[in-house]
Amino acid sequence: MSQGDEQAFAWIYEKTYPSLYYYVKRFVEEEQARDIVADCYIKLLRAPKKFDHLAHCSAYIKAIARNACIDLLQRRNREIHTLQQLALLQNEQQEVTNQHYELEALVYKKILDEIEQLPAFTKKIFKLSYLEGLNNTEIGALLNIRDQTVRNKKAEALKKLRLKLAEMSRFLHLLKFFLKF
Structure with missing residues (x-):
């Protein structure tokens, strides 16, 4: 990266960071917002584009951030769904286990009754x-x-x-x- 590119990046960062951070923070927690915003600027550095004005650059970074938020929220929803399914299965297994113990108790009582x-x-x-x-x-x-x-x-x-x-x-x-x- 040349000296001019570094200055341009620093200027873009300074101008867009606060609004981008607060935009992302509306959808995710603070720590995740910082990570997503940092990733946005890393993507901007790795794939530099020429923008006519700051508004175009800001819109580009915002689109990257929006997509990252959507990906994170979709992953979170899948995890929550998986955890809910797991909880249902565990509850079902507990019911089966309880029924099994009830049957065992019934059989044991019947055996003891017959012994008597x-x-x-x-x-x-x-x-x-x-x-x-x-x-x-x-x-x-x-x-x-x-x-x-x-x-x-x-x-x-x-x-x-x-x-x-x-x-x-x-x-x-x-x-x-x-x-x-």
């Missing part, structure tokens, strides 16, 4: 094994019964529970199907 319906001795063996985690030998020693009796009672309990829960399983499949909609 078992004959007393079978129920006691089942609870010692599956809820308290004792093995067959420990249960046999605790109740003073043979290991085979523990196995038979556990198998009896599981068979009864499976039959009862099979009915509920069909209901749950239908419920899950309708919850997807």
Whole structure:
């Protein structure tokens, strides 16, 4: 850039900066306005044009600034839309998760209810094994019964529970199907 070009640029900058800055600031925040205006002058420096008067130069720089504001606002709108979509998806996922936990709670309660319906001795063996985690030998020693009796009672309990829960399983499949909609 020659000395004359630098002086011309400095003069244009001095004459157009305040009005350009306040024009841009109407559309974007202060920091973004400063950045956009600075970019406008950089573009003017990189692609110098010959202008007949200051009004033409001012209109050219203003057009660059207007387009930069439009681009920024469109990007911001896309980001906001994306964030809104993400929030909707997260809310939907939370609803699905809540429904899943509600179904789990329903199934767990149904299992506990069905365990309570078992004959007393079978129920006691089942609870010692599956809820308290004792093995067959420990249960046999605790109740003073043979290991085979523990196995038979556990198998009896599981068979009864499976039959009862099979009915509920069909209901749950239908419920899950309708919850997807």
